């Protein structure tokens with residue numbers, strides 16, 4: 392049985408002992424509308440209501456912790472809500488937690504996160520900065536790790552998007568940096584890939600949005616670092632122009 396699970400892609404145990412899931416009360420999962428074919432499917436009204444009722448970040452975090460509508464939660468060790476300064480001028484949106492983030496309960500702490508921290512430091516920004524002007528706030532499209540780090544599905548993104556959009560509204564950053572395809576698509580609602588979108592300023596919910604390559608893409612293909620550097624300089628220039 393173990394060998395079969397390994398063949399299926401299982402790469403870690405998530406509990407100390409076996410769980411008889413047939414013995415459990417089924418959880419009511421809101422129905423996802425599968426007929427919607429736009430890049431971002433319609434949000435589930437009940438989820439929009441839950442997210443919009445959150446008056447601050449603590450309430451949003453609590454609502455996510457209590458939310459049972461996304462099956463990813465059941466395979467994750469921790470909710471990965473956010474890191475950094477909630478008053479930061481810059482908010483960064485990544486895709487979803489990986490193994491390291493799932494264990495730590497914090498976004499971008501693995502290899503991609505280490506590269507992200509170096510990239511931010513190169514333009515005078517840091518998630519640990521105490522002054523809002525030099526700080527960033529970081530979150531992901533999905534707050535739970537997809538199994539084996541697979542790409543998020545359209546249904547998962549549609550289900551969780553109201554929480555993401557409320558998160559952005561509550562932080563109200565001056566600039567939103569969306570990293571990679573999943574974040575750009577979720578925030579901008581476009582099917583266009585990140586290679587075309589990157590470096591071109593866009594807007595979502597009245598906030599300036601800069602699409603960039605995901606740090607994981609930079610780790611896979613070092614040639615992309617040149618464009619990422621140009622985008623970081625564009626971010627710095629926009630912040631400097633806004634501050635003067």
Ligand code: URA
Nearest residue numbers: 485486487488498499
């Ligand atoms: N990749 C992401 O998009 N987010 C994380 O938190 C870690 C890796």
